[in-house]
Structures are given as C-alpha cells and as structure tokens.
Amino acid sequence: MTALTISSSPADAEAVEAVANHHALMSGELALLVADLLHTAGGEAPTARDRLVAWARESLVPHALAEERSLYPAASGMAEGRLLVDAMLAEHVAIVAVVDEVERATTPVGAAASGRALQALFAVHLAKENDQLLPLLATSPEHSLADLLAGMHELLGGHDGHGHGHSEQSEPAPGHGGSGCACGTVDPPGHPELDVRVIPHAIRHATIFGALDAVAPGSGLEIVADHDPVPLLDQVQRRTPGRFGVTYLERGPVDFRVRFIARA
Known part of the structure; x- marks a missing residue:
C-alpha cells in the first residue's frame, strides 16, 4: 500500500495488510521466474518457461478467479468501483492471454519477452488492487473486507514458506542453474x-x-x-x-x- 487506509474495523485493516503482503510475495515469485527465463534466453530454456507457466496456472490464475468470486462483486455494486472492476476484469483476460503467449512461444527469446510483459501487466494490476480496490472495500460501511476474504487461501496466502510455487510437474530438472540438466542442454553460469x-x-x-x-x-x-x-x-x-x-x-x-x- 502506498497510502494510509482508514479501515472500517481492525479486522479490515488486518485484511488489507494480509492481501497486500500476499501480493508482494506473488510479485517476488514472478520476478524470480521471469528473471530465470531472461537469464536463460540466450539458449534453450524449456524448464524456465515451464516453471513460469505452471506457476501462472497454479497460483496466478486461481488468485484472479478468487478475486472475481469475492472482491469484485462487492466493489462493482458500488458506484465508485464499477469502472475499476471492469478495468481489472479486462486485465485478467489480458493476463491469461499473455500466459498463453509464454506457453506457445517458439523461441527462448519470445518466451522471455512475453514473460516480461506478464510481469509488467501484473505490476499494473496489483497497483490498482492495492491502492484503489482494497481501500475502497476496507472503508466501505456496507462491506466487511475481512468477511469477503474469509477462507480465501488464494487471496491471503498461508503457504508454509518453503518451496512455494513448485509442484512435481514444475520442478526443474537436476542441475538447473549453471550445470547440465536432464534435457541435454547447459544453463548459462550464474543465477537470476x-x-x-x-x-x-x-x-x-x-x-x-x-x-x-x-x-x-x-x-x-x-x-x-x-x-x-x-x-x-x-x-x-x-x-x-x-x-x-x-x-x-x-x-x-x-x-x-x-x-x-x-x-x-
């Protein structure tokens, strides 16, 4: 959050902080995945691309869908939130389209370019949510942000902080990050x-x-x-x-x- 938000209750204030913190965690995850993709763009980078796409499908898209189920209906019912929600829904469509571009890219450079576009789009989207949508709901006497978010793991996080963002399908091949991998290619030296x-x-x-x-x-x-x-x-x-x-x-x-x- 870039400005002080006067919430309607302590629970709503905690909810704003929890969601903003989860957004920061997601931004960090995406930054690492895109940096890894850019780092390997000079050669074959199927593992880095697969990891980014898997994270988007398993974390980013469910997060967006959870917003559409919980936060957006409440905000769209408010006159000052209707156009904002319309814009954010359009950004969700764009985010999914860019993820598809990453997955369909035929070259490492193309995948890296689409990955960077995804990161930029997500940053703009989070700025709207953190600085406009969350304060709007947190200060509304008609809604309880804490109640809207109750049980919404996709919006509040709650992972164990160890290896989050990896599944068995998205785990990189042995040697990832500067040595030979199972795909028969060699990653460039150094790290993202x-x-x-x-x-x-x-x-x-x-x-x-x-x-x-x-x-x-x-x-x-x-x-x-x-x-x-x-x-x-x-x-x-x-x-x-x-x-x-x-x-x-x-x-x-x-x-x-x-x-x-x-x-x-």
Whole structure:
C-alpha cells in the first residue's frame, strides 16, 4: 500500500495488510521466474518457461478467479468501483492471454519477452488492487473486507514458506542453474538477479521472500541492495531455517550483492 487506509474495523485493516503482503510475495515469485527465463534466453530454456507457466496456472490464475468470486462483486455494486472492476476484469483476460503467449512461444527469446510483459501487466494490476480496490472495500460501511476474504487461501496466502510455487510437474530438472540438466542442454553460469533497490521499502522483504520461495533446490538467486541486508538474512533464516546457503559477492560501500543457493 502506498497510502494510509482508514479501515472500517481492525479486522479490515488486518485484511488489507494480509492481501497486500500476499501480493508482494506473488510479485517476488514472478520476478524470480521471469528473471530465470531472461537469464536463460540466450539458449534453450524449456524448464524456465515451464516453471513460469505452471506457476501462472497454479497460483496466478486461481488468485484472479478468487478475486472475481469475492472482491469484485462487492466493489462493482458500488458506484465508485464499477469502472475499476471492469478495468481489472479486462486485465485478467489480458493476463491469461499473455500466459498463453509464454506457453506457445517458439523461441527462448519470445518466451522471455512475453514473460516480461506478464510481469509488467501484473505490476499494473496489483497497483490498482492495492491502492484503489482494497481501500475502497476496507472503508466501505456496507462491506466487511475481512468477511469477503474469509477462507480465501488464494487471496491471503498461508503457504508454509518453503518451496512455494513448485509442484512435481514444475520442478526443474537436476542441475538447473549453471550445470547440465536432464534435457541435454547447459544453463548459462550464474543465477537470476533481483535488484531490490527499486522495490518500495514497505513491501521489499515480502517481495524477496516470494522470490526465494520460488527458488528450486539446487538453484539460486542473487539480490542487489543499497545497504547490508543483515536484518533480511536473519528473517530468512527464521522463516526457512537452513534452506539457503548465503554468500556475499559484494559488500559495499555502495552496493551489496548476496547469493542465495537453495539446498537440495
């Protein structure tokens, strides 16, 4: 959220925070998946594309459908929310179409371009939801946002924080992230990079957690920060004890670069 929202009840205030936090986690997951796809765009990248498409089908689309079942009917019944909901429904259609483009792409570069378009579209969509839709419902005396979201796992998250976003179908082949894979190709050296300096401070850690949740065992992620991320590292260790090996690649004075490797 970029502005203070005066909710109609403490429960609604907590609901706004929970949904915004889940959005940040999803943004982080998508950022990692797209970065991985871009990272491998110079060669064969079927695994990275399959992982992105699987995440979209299993997490992003169900999230959109849950919004359409719970939040959108309430908002569309309000005069100030009707056009907003129409626009967001159109964005859902566009998101599904771009996911289809990623899946149908005939080249790694084409898949990467569509993946980046999906990330940009999702960012615009989340801005509308966080900054307009949620405050509208949270401040409405006619609706309880907390009640609308009751039991909506797709909107509130609630995963265990370990390996979220991976299914057996979307798990990358052995050696993903810098070594040979079962498909007979070799991924480029290094790991996808997430520049956290451009992420708003209020959602920065949640976004990073989402990206780390999407890192498969044996794979990695490099983050670039403008300060020593010691508090983040402490939170990661408490959240997923022992899951990541952590190495400083650059330690100031201007930039800090940290590599996370998910242990198999």
